[in-house]
Amino acid sequence: MPLYEVLLQQFANGLILGSFYALVALGYSMVYGVIKLLNFAHGDLYMVGAFAGFGALSLLSGWLGGGWGGIVPAMLFSMLAVGVLGVIIDRVAYRPLREAPKLSVLITALAVSMLLENVALAFTGGQYTAFTTSLGFAGINFGLVHVTWTQMVLVGTSVVLMVVLELFVSGTRHGKAMRAIAIDQDACRLMGIDVDRTIALTFLIGSALAAAAGVLAGVYYGSINFFMGFLIGLKAFTAAVIGGIGSIPGAMMGGILLGLLEAFGTQIPGIGSEWKDVFVFAFLILFLVFRPTGLLGRPEVERM
Amino acid sequence: MSEAAVRIGRPSWSIRRAAGVAVLLAALAAVPSFANNYYLEVLSEAWFYVLLCLGLNIVVGFAGLLDLGYAAFFAVGAYTAGIVTLRLGLSFWLSLPISVAMASIAGVVIGGPTLRLRSDYLAIVTLGFGEMVRISVRNLAVTGGASGLVGIKRPSIFGYHLDSIGAYYYIFLLLAVLGVAGSHRLENSRIGRAWKYVRSDEDAARAMGINHAMVKLAAYILGAIFAAIGGCFYAAKMTAISPETFSFNQSLLILLGVVLGGRGKIPGVILGALVIVIFPELFRDIGSMRMLVFAISLLLIMLFRPAGIWPEKWR
Amino acid sequence: MDALLEVNGLNLSFGGLQVLNGLDLTVGKGAIASLIGPNGAGKTSVFNCLTGFYRPSGGSIRLAGRRINGLAPYRITKLGMARTFQNLRLFRELSAAENVMAGRHCRTGAGALDAILGTPRHRREERAIRAAAERWLAFVGIPEASEQMAGTLPYGHQRRVEWARALATEPTLLLLDEPGAGLNSAEKGELVGLVRRVRDELGISVLLIEHDMGLVMQVSEHITVLDYGRKIAEGDAMAVQSNPRVIEAYLGREEDAL
Numbered sequence: 079m080p081l082y083e084v085l086l087q088q089f090a091n092g093l094i095l096g097s098f099y100a101l102v103a104l105g106y107s108m109v110y111g112v113i114k115l116l117n118f119a120h121g122d123l124y125m126v127g128a129f130a131g132f133g134a135l136s137l138l139s140g141w142l143g144g145g146w147g148g149i150v151p152a153m154l155f156s157m158l159a160v161g162v163l164g165v166i167i168d169r170v171a172y173r174p175l176r177e178a179p180k181l182s183v184l185i186t187a188l189a190v191s192m193l194l195e196n197v198a199l200a201f202t203g204g205q206y207t208a209f210t211t212s213l214g215f216a217g218i219n220f221g222l223v224h225v226t227w228t229q230m231v232l233v234g235t236s237v238v239l240m241v242v243l244e245l246f247v248s249g250t251r252h253g254k255a256m257r258a259i260a261i262d263q264d265a266c267r268l269m270g271i272d273v274d275r276t277i278a279l280t281f282l283i284g285s286a287l288a289a290a291a292g293v294l295a296g297v298y299y300g301s302i303n304f305f306m307g308f309l310i311g312l313k314a315f316t317a318a319v320i321g322g323i324g325s326i327p328g329a330m331m332g333g334i335l336l337g338l339l340e341a342f343g344t345q346i347p348g349i350g351s352e353w354k355d356v357f358v359f360a361f362l363i364l365f366l367v368f369r370p371t372g373l374l375g376r377p378e379v380e381r382m
Numbered sequence: 383m384s385e386a387a388v389r390i391g392r393p394s395w396s397i398r399r400a401a402g403v404a405v406l407l408a409a410l411a412a413v414p415s416f417a418n419n420y421y422l423e424v425l426s427e428a429w430f431y432v433l434l435c436l437g438l439n440i441v442v443g444f445a446g447l448l449d450l451g452y453a454a455f456f457a458v459g460a461y462t463a464g465i466v467t468l469r470l471g472l473s474f475w476l477s478l479p480i481s482v483a484m485a486s487i488a489g490v491v492i493g494g495p496t497l498r499l500r501s502d503y504l505a506i507v508t509l510g511f512g513e514m515v516r517i518s519v520r521n522l523a524v525t526g527g528a529s530g531l532v533g534i535k536r537p538s539i540f541g542y543h544l545d546s547i548g549a550y551y552y553i554f555l556l557l558a559v560l561g562v563a564g565s566h567r568l569e570n571s572r573i574g575r576a577w578k579y580v581r582s583d584e585d586a587a588r589a590m591g592i593n594h595a596m597v598k599l600a601a602y603i604l605g606a607i608f609a610a611i612g613g614c615f616y617a618a619k620m621t622a623i624s625p626e627t628f629s630f631n632q633s634l635l636i637l638l639g640v641v642l643g644g645r646g647k648i649p650g651v652i653l654g655a656l657v658i659v660i661f662p663e664l665f666r667d668i669g670s671m672r673m674l675v676f677a678i679s680l681l682l683i684m685l686f687r688p689a690g691i692w693p694e695k696w697r
Numbered sequence: 698m699d700a701l702l703e704v705n706g707l708n709l710s711f712g713g714l715q716v717l718n719g720l721d722l723t724v725g726k727g728a729i730a731s732l733i734g735p736n737g738a739g740k741t742s743v744f745n746c747l748t749g750f751y752r753p754s755g756g757s758i759r760l761a762g763r764r765i766n767g768l769a770p771y772r773i774t775k776l777g778m779a780r781t782f783q784n785l786r787l788f789r790e791l792s793a794a795e796n797v798m799a800g801r802h803c804r805t806g807a808g809a810l811d812a813i814l815g816t817p818r819h820r821r822e823e824r825a826i827r828a829a830a831e832r833w834l835a836f837v838g839i840p841e842a843s844e845q846m847a848g849t850l851p852y853g854h855q856r857r858v859e860w861a862r863a864l865a866t867e868p869t870l871l872l873l874d875e876p877g878a879g880l881n882s883a884e885k886g887e888l889v890g891l892v893r894r895v896r897d898e899l900g901i902s903v904l905l906i907e908h909d910m911g912l913v914m915q916v917s918e919h920i921t922v923l924d925y926g927r928k929i930a931e932g933d934a935m936a937v938q939s940n941p942r943v944i945e946a947y948l949g950r951e952e953d954a955l
């Protein structure tokens with residue numbers, strides 16, 4: 079394939095990958111913004127979402143078919159179910175430890191992550207589960223580059239979700255509350271904002287987005303397994319850092335950027351698909367050392 | 383200088399305690415004479431994890447740095463031993479000082495970027511580094527790629543070939559004992575206190591003239607050395623190593639050993655290490671479910687006794 | 698009198714806010730000096746710049762003739778400048794003695810290897826560090842608090858532990874950030890005595906930030922007045938009290954505060 083078409087192909091791949099990363103990074107960033115915790119279990123919610131969507135699709139495909147007619151309701155169901163799961167996790171595991179030392183909360187998040195992964199492992203025995211849909215490979219051709227309708231719908235769905243989120247956060251009272259809490263939690267309590275409720279809402283939305291990404295990933299890759307949350311958790315974190323943690327547009331931008339970086343990275347001689355993860359992590363280190371607030375984040379001024 | 387009866391941080395080595403330890407060690411040393419190979423294997427593995435958990439405890443328990451990629455240092459030791467003996471054809475014993483040097487470098491490379499990071503970021507970055515090391519040894523030819531290194535020759539010492547399960551039982555028991563002694567001395571020393579100060583209030587520590595960066599790096603390096611030495615002997619014992627041994631799961635297991643027993647307190651860490659090795663052996667039917675059981679236990683401990691089974695005075 | 702600390706034209710800004718605006722400040726060798734000013738004048742920021750925690754955007758800071766702005770905090774402490782904090786920053790879960798021992802870290806050198814091997818250097822230094830901690834706690838008047846957890850001590854004693862900790866670093870200049878805050882009048886009297894002893898017996902120069910004017914007038918030989926990040930007056934107690942600019946700065950602020 080001529081260079082132009084290789085790059086175009088990778089651009090398409092990168093966009094899709096990036097939209098998954100962006101959806102997961104959003105949840106990471108939002109939760110970090112309100113409670114200053116990196117929810118370790120977030121990547122695993124993506125995995126649970128994929129399985130929930132798979133389960134729902136299996137049940138629904140009888141009536142609604144295995145195409146988008148069945149997938150969208152399955153995805154919505156999964157978003158709701160995993161959103162609620164996220165709220166439960168916050169309520170049971172994180173809320174009691176709001177005042178505890180950082181180390182304790184981090185370890186708790188790790189425990190939740192382990193729990194989710196091992197439950198999934200127990201159910202699937204470690205095998206890959208095929209996520210079958212009746213979507214074909216029809217699409218448009220740009221020269222030798224073939225972009226399927228499915229891929230375009232995937233990216234489109236992600237964009238729609240992100241736009242809805244942005245409208246919600248900037249337009250509604252709840253969204254404003256979320257942003258306020260990120261700035262000063264105690265002041266919010268004094269103003270009568272129900273902080274715990276708003277945090278729960280943040281978990282609901284963040285987890286739902288991760289679940290959506292999980293279902294879409296299941297559709298795209300055709301198979302899911304209990305460990306898929308691990309790597310995406312790391313990459314989504316990287317994306318959130320690149321874009322600026324706590325910033326919603328940052329998470330979106332970071333996600334797309336990371337997807338493109340990874341896709342183009344595989345074409346760099348010497349890197350290929352074996353080293354792409356190392357390549358991606360190298361960016362994480364670089365950003366954390368040289369620009370920890372990311373591209374869109376605001377520097378935190380620490381007053382003694 | 384006043385002679386207070388109980389002092390925080392001062393080791394009180396009374397005669398009785400020393401005698402008790404001596405009896406315990408003698409009993410442990412006598413085990414190979416009556417135990418069968420299965421028990422010896424399990425206990426060897428237990429002493430090995432005691433060493434590793436003590437090493438991670440220096441980083442997590444003493445210095446308060448949540449390192450989720452500790453298996454990387456273990457890998458450095460194991461692969462150094464493998465490369466030194468297989469690829470370079472040198473004596474195994476040379477791999478010890480070399481892996482100490484490699485571990486120190488790794489400690490600086492992995493610890494360096496994390497010095498200014500908050501605990502959450504630090505955790506994920508160290509996790510990332512752990513993955514990078516695993517991926518690297520899986521991809522590089524010198525480390526044997528995905529199949530790893532096979533056929534590592536077991537060493538001899540003073541003409542005696544270290545080839546039996548009993549020999550490795552003693553080696554790992556000795557390493558565990560040295561690890562306990564080393565950790566204990568570090569805890570009650572100038573650097574041990576520096577870790578406590580930096581962990582408690584980093585800026586106040588800096589204001590008192592403590593170079594927090596050096597103090598943290600020292601923790602990474604010392605922890606790395608513990609793991610690397612363990613890794614060398616692990617390679618000698620197994621004679622074959624592959625990248626999958628050094629995955630995040632391994633880092634997690636070692637962390638479990640440190641945390642289940644109570645972060646920071648050496649007896650708790652020993653207990654935790656024993657639990658993670660012996661528990662799955664006692665309940666073999668649960669087998670693959672053991673991580674699930676650990677996960678639930680960890681969650682319950684964090685919710686009800688956040689300092690672990692043996693609490694250290696936490697804020 | 699020689700100058701121990703010389704600050705010239707110090708500038709500091711946060712975002713768009715100019716906190717320090719060409720500040721000049723001098724502390725003589727063996728002096729007890731104070732830095733005062735209305736709230737928000739920038740006093741604690743001065744300390745943070747002096748100790749290396751804030752990076753000034755301009756100006757210079759010299760300790761015993763040596764330029765120290767831009768150096769890391771731990772190096773500045775090693776060069777002889779120690780501080781206490783306005784809001785007390787003790788290592789609360791450690792004992793009072795262990796807190797004071799922290800001050801000895803920069804004056805000793807036994808490393809990890811010394812510790813593991815139990816070398817003579819390690820053992821010698823450990824004995825010396827413990828002895829020093831006991832001595833400093835006795836100097837500040839609370840030898841009995843040695844093994845108690847610092848966070849459980851009464852407030853006045855916690856303040857003394859912080860002084861002992863700072864003194865243990867063997868400074869030539871001691872910075873005290875609102876040392877009188879939260880103390881009753883008897884304790885404030887003891888504070889004056891302590892400040893004098895630090896200078897008279899140990900030869901350490903002292904620079905205090907303080908709001909309690911009575912305390913300031915009682916203990917200081919030289920006072921610098923700060924307002925809006927720059928020096929507006931300096932001199933001894935009499936001179937400063939009668940300075941119209943100083944009066945206006947304080948009274949003017951009170952009016953605004955209403």
